[in-house]
Amino acid sequence: MSGWSRLTTLLRSRRRAAERDMQDELEALRAIAGPRELGNLTIAAENARETWTVLWLARLVQDVRYALRSIRRNLAFTALAVLSLALGIGANTAIYSFTESILLRSLPVADPASLVVMKWRGGRDSLVHAKGITFSTSGTRVEADGARIYTQFPFPALEIFQRNTDVLSSAFCYFVDARLNVTASDETETLKGHYVSGDYFRGMGIAPAAGRLIAGDDDRPGAEIVVVLSHRFSRTRFGTIDRSVGQTIRVNNRPAVVIGVAPAGFFGAEPGYVPDVYLPIRTKALLDSSTNESYYYNEPGYYWIEVMGRLKPGVERPRAEAVLAPQFREFLNTLAPENQRRDLGQLRIEDGAGGLDSLRLRYQKPVYVLLGMVALILLIACANVANLLLARGVARRREIAVRLSIGASRVRIIRQFLTESLLLSSTAGALGVAFAWWGIRLLTLMLANGRENFTLHAELNANVLIVTVLVSLLTGVLFGLAPAFQATRADVLPALKDARIGTPVDAGRRRWGRIGLSGALVVAQIALSLVLVVAAGLFGNTLSNLQAIELGFDRERVLLFSIKPTAAGYPDAALNRLYLDVRDRLRGTPGVQAVSLSPRPLPSGGGTMIVVREAATPPAPSEQRGINAGIFSVGPEFFTTMRIPLKAGREFTDRDVSGTAPVAMVNEKLARLLNLPNPIGSRIRVPRSDTLEIVGVVGDALFMRLKDELPPMVYLPYLQGGAQGLMTFEIRAAADPASLGQTVRQIVRQMDSRLAVFDVKTQTMHVDQAISQEIALARLCTAFAALALVIACVGLYGTVAFNVTRRTGEIGIRMALGAQRSRILWLFLRNVLALEVLGLLVGIPIVLAGSRFVASLMYGVRPNDPLPIVVAVMVLLAAGLAASYVPARRASSIDPIAAVRCE
């Protein structure tokens, strides 16, 4: 924005200076001439001004027409130039729009600078010891010293921030629920929502687009359920925003009155995550039966809400932290439960202008890497077009020399060149926006990778488009300026005499300069392409390493889906019956080999680690070392379904239900760590539970995250524990699992039409979603590298082809004098080879420096691995030679008689 205004200001001030000069001149003349001799000076000035404008416009029209004419004459050239630029600009726009939506956008609220986000610093396992772990979009940040920065707080802690009105003018909290079942105008969908505290909208400082927003009174126990809709949702569902106010919709099967609509640009507190409904946080207990009211709102050891606040005017963040941190510490000191005492948190207040930075943390690095890559592509495209224009400039030397000699000014000719290149670049810019529009959709699809509740949204908004326009103009000037100067520097006389045979008179120094510039551009292109090709190799290796990770189970031919019966109004007591009914119905379906269930699929993304001890007799407590192990509850026949090998004992059955003796299964790693040579029948102790008898041992398998080492695991029979409101089913199919999707939906609908089936996907897809970022990076890098390669090859081809045309006469003479065809071929290839080698030599240090930067995005790849570099060098050499072989070959097959006669 500021760039544009600066430009207009500059133009305006230039025009003002010209105006002042004219007024001075006329004033001076009035003093020299007699009083009436000059007549009406105002009219003179007015006419002069008009002249200026008319002439300026006339020249512009002239330049544009000239440019269009020369473009028409070289349609193929123009098409190539515009296409390569458009791809470059499109890629930049698409990636920039992601950058903008994730990294740069401030919350669209009043005075974002005074917003703050509350966090706390704790040890590595602080939240493991906290009783609850929430699966919100928030991210935990790891500090350099290994400490973690957490964003969740227990609900009672909110009061600390609310009561300190001397430093915070307001404090509010929210909780993200990405799976709300919303029924409006007879249509049910799963939507993203925020549960917000009463002060949320007042604290954000936004005004409703219609109706009113949630206020303090709506957020108290026992209040009627009210809901605020996003602008988008109320428009798509009710037509106009005003019509939605006062309607009753159903949220998780409970009626809720729409009291208002949030303003259009508002997207909550997390950039990229756009909620469609806002509900008072107290109503979570009513809408979600898995919410234990007294526990959620009163337990000081349960961390689940995100807290934000607004600084009072004049209060700086350090002061607020100095006031609030001791109070938070005091809160923990008096109220934290026993198991959290070891590691009490330290309050941190961070800048909240950009909202919560979880998405930023997750995507920052890859986005910067991609931004760097597309910038390189644009540079390559620019170098390409500059080189092609340069070649054409040389071809047009005669024309330019003629025009210079009949009195055209150099500035005028440079202006014409620039008009032409700006015309090219703005056409490319317009086309690039279209490419970007596709690119953004493609990229979103790639990153979401089939996830239904994917949260990232990028768009082509005004900010992005302004940047695109500036980038297009900049590229136009960048690739237009050098050839323009080059072309107008030509001395008039030799150029006029110059025929196609070359320039024997000035073949020395000046020709070196000319080849130097175009050669330098080729070298730069090769160097930059090398960077991209190596990057593609590194990310490709990372991806194949990730895909080769041993999971411990068979991911093929398994279909997953989830249901959330609590959202359809099922009471806890009915859940397990329903789950087993669904399983039995699925089991009887043709094509299904086995069915099991677990509260979450593997890898679970998050979960609980516990300390396991052997409950041996007699225990010697001091010697007993606990083992940190993952804990996961699974349904009957889980291991058969997932094909996790049973090593000893038996697996869980329908008979392992509550009331029977508590049992567990362990994996081999845990058995080994606990030093149990004969685990079957041994007993282990886990926190908050009786001792458990081990009934089976299974092979090691993945738990939370793909990149983790396979952890020691305790498996509990799901049917022995408490009922879960959300359940995932695993179906092992005889053939293609995806074909069962429709059957599954049908079966569940037949059982209860209120039950929404969601997250239907194959196990392979689910695993891939865990590495969707790496998949996207690898695919994009490969695409970018291919693009860079193509653009650079086009450039190389064009340069060589042009040189061949320019030197046709020379070649003819050489051949007439007996030069072999292979020598002519070699003459051109040698040139290309020299430039390529030079480019590779320049590129390799850049690659080595750059690969260190992306090391943290790699998996199982050494950043300085020579192999990808060697492969990339070979690829580039081969591609470059292939691109230049065609025109060089043409040179060697020139008919010498025809070539010489041409002169």
Add this chain to the structure above:
Amino acid sequence: MEPLHGLLDMLVLRSLVLGPLHGYGIAKSIRDRSHDALDIEFGSLYPALKRLELKGWVSSKWEMSEHNRRAKFYRLTAAGKQQLHREHSQWRDFASAIARVMRPAPEEPS
């Protein structure tokens, strides 16, 4: 009397052949050399001057006038000289063509 349309540029360029002049000086020079036959309105002369400047045929500079007053002086550029040459020869061709057409008519028999 106003010069024919399109000839004003040529007259202005011509008046600068002998040396730089300011805007009023140009008007006066044309008037004097035509023995007061051509009296060009300053309101048309000044925009023409500016147009010539934008086309690069004349350049301007603040200087001191003969009466020690500051004024903007215009001088011919190289391109301006060529332009004057071109316009002058065109004009000569044109004028002689007109002259041939308008040769004194043979006496009509009375």
